[in-house]
Amino acid sequence: MKKFACLSLFLAASATALNTQAQDKVLNLYSARHYQTDEAMYETFTRTKGIKINRVDADDAGIVARLKAEGAASPADVILLVDAARLASADSQGLFLPFKSAKLDATIPANLRATATADGVTWTGFSTRARVIVYDPLRVKASDVATYEQLAAPQLKGMVCTRSGSHPYNLSLFSTVVERMGDAKGEAWLKGVVDNMARAPKGGDTDQVRAVASGECGVALTNTYYLARLIKSTKPEDRAVMEKVKVVFPNQGTSGTHVNIAGAAVAKHAKNKDNAIAFMEFLSSAYAQDYFANGNNEFPAAKGVKVENAALKSMGGDTFKAEQIPLGSVAKNMVKVQQMLDRVGYK
Numbered sequence: 412m413k414k415f416a417c418l419s420l421f422l423a424a425s426a427t428a429l430n431t432q433a434q435d436k437v438l439n440l441y442s443a444r445h446y447q448t449d450e451a452m453y454e455t456f457t458r459t460k461g462i463k464i465n466r467v468d469a470d471d472a473g474i475v476a477r478l479k480a481e482g483a484a485s486p487a488d489v490i491l492l493v494d495a496a497r498l499a500s501a502d503s504q505g506l507f508l509p510f511k512s513a514k515l516d517a518t519i520p521a522n523l524r525a526t527a528t529a530d531g532v533t534w535t536g537f538s539t540r541a542r543v544i545v546y547d548p549l550r551v552k553a554s555d556v557a558t559y560e561q562l563a564a565p566q567l568k569g570m571v572c573t574r575s576g577s578h579p580y581n582l583s584l585f586s587t588v589v590e591r592m593g594d595a596k597g598e599a600w601l602k603g604v605v606d607n608m609a610r611a612p613k614g615g616d617t618d619q620v621r622a623v624a625s626g627e628c629g630v631a632l633t634n635t636y637y638l639a640r641l642i643k644s645t646k647p648e649d650r651a652v653m654e655k656v657k658v659v660f661p662n663q664g665t666s667g668t669h670v671n672i673a674g675a676a677v678a679k680h681a682k683n684k685d686n687a688i689a690f691m692e693f694l695s696s697a698y699a700q701d702y703f704a705n706g707n708n709e710f711p712a713a714k715g716v717k718v719e720n721a722a723l724k725s726m727g728g729d730t731f732k733a734e735q736i737p738l739g740s741v742a743k744n745m746v747k748v749q750q751m752l753d754r755v756g757y758k
C-alpha cells in the first residue's frame with residue numbers, strides 16, 4: 412500500500428516536471444530502448460529540429476504500466492517499445508493515437524507497421540531482428556532444422572528448448588506461423604513443439620543458446636542480436652558458446668525467417684503530436700537508422716538502408732530471406748495463440 416502511494420506521488424511529480432516544459436518545442440519520449448549510441452542520435456534531433464527531448468527510460472512493461480497509471484494526464488508524446496506483440500498489446504489497451512505520415516509510408520515497409528485504417532497506423536517499426544534456430548551440430552543435422560515447422564518433427568524429440576511460449580518474442584513468431592498454417596494445423600504444430608521439448612520453458616533467449624552449447628538442449632530459438640552480443644563479448648566463455656552452436660535462418664526455401672521490430676507509437680494523450688511525428692520521421696532517416704539498428708545489433712527497417720555489422724554478417728544476417736507476413740497479423744492472432752498455448756500445455 413505504502414509502495415503504491417509513493418509510486419503515485421512520484422508519477423504526479425514527474426508528470427508536472429515534464430508538463431511545465433510543454434510550451435517550448437519539446438518531445439516527451441518514453442523509451443524501452445537505452446543504448447548509449449541512441450544518445451548522440453537524440454542530440455542531433457534536438458540540434459537540427461530545435462525540439463528538446465525529455466526522456467523517460469523503463470522496460471516495456473514499466474512503460475505500459477506508467478502510461479496506464481498516468482491516463483489522460485500523461486505527458487508522453489512518443490513511445491518506443493520492443494516487439495510487435497508488445498506494441499499490439501499496448502495498442503489494444505488504447506494507449507496509442509493513430510497517425511499519418513507520407514514520409515513514413517514511403518520509407519518503412521507496410522509489413523513492419525500496424526494494419527492501416529482510415530485514421531492511419533498506430534505503430535511502426537524502426538529496426539528489425541530475426542528469430543532464428545540455434546542447434547548442436549553434434550546431435551542435429553542442418554537439414555532437420557531448416558524450417559520452424561520441423562521443430563515439431565519426430566527427429567527433434569527431447570531436444571527443443573525455448574523461453575516461455577507467452578513471451579512476446581514467441582507470441583509474435585507463433586502468430587505468424589498460425590497465420591500461414593491456419594488455426595488447426597498451427598495448434599497441432601504448437602503441440603508438436605511441446606512434445607519435443609528437452610525441458611519446460613525457462614530463462615531468456617541467451618539461456619537457450621547456452622543450454623545448446625552445454626548439451627542440455629539440441630535446438631533452440633533466439634533473436635539474432637543475442638547471438639551478436641555473444642560473438643562480440645569480451646568474455647572468452649561467451650565466444651566459446653558460439654563455437655559450439657550453429658545458426659540457421661529458417662524457412663529460406665519457403666516463407667522466409669520471422670523478423671520482428673523495435674518500434675514507435677504516438678501516445679494517446681500526446682500534447683506534441685507533430686513533434687512526435689517529426690521524431691519518428693527522423694528515426695527513419697539513413698543517419699538515425701544506423702544508430703537505431705546498430706545500437707542493439709539489429710537491421711534497419713527503412714527501405715534501401717544497410718548497416719555494416721560484422722557479427723550479424725558472420726551468421727548470414729546480410730543475405731537472408733525475411734518473412735513478409737504483415738506484423739499486423741500478430742495483433743490479430745495474439746489472443747488466439749495464447750489460448751492455443753494454454754490448451755497444448757506450452758508454459
Ligand code: FE
Pocket residue numbers: 634
Ligand atoms: Fe530482447
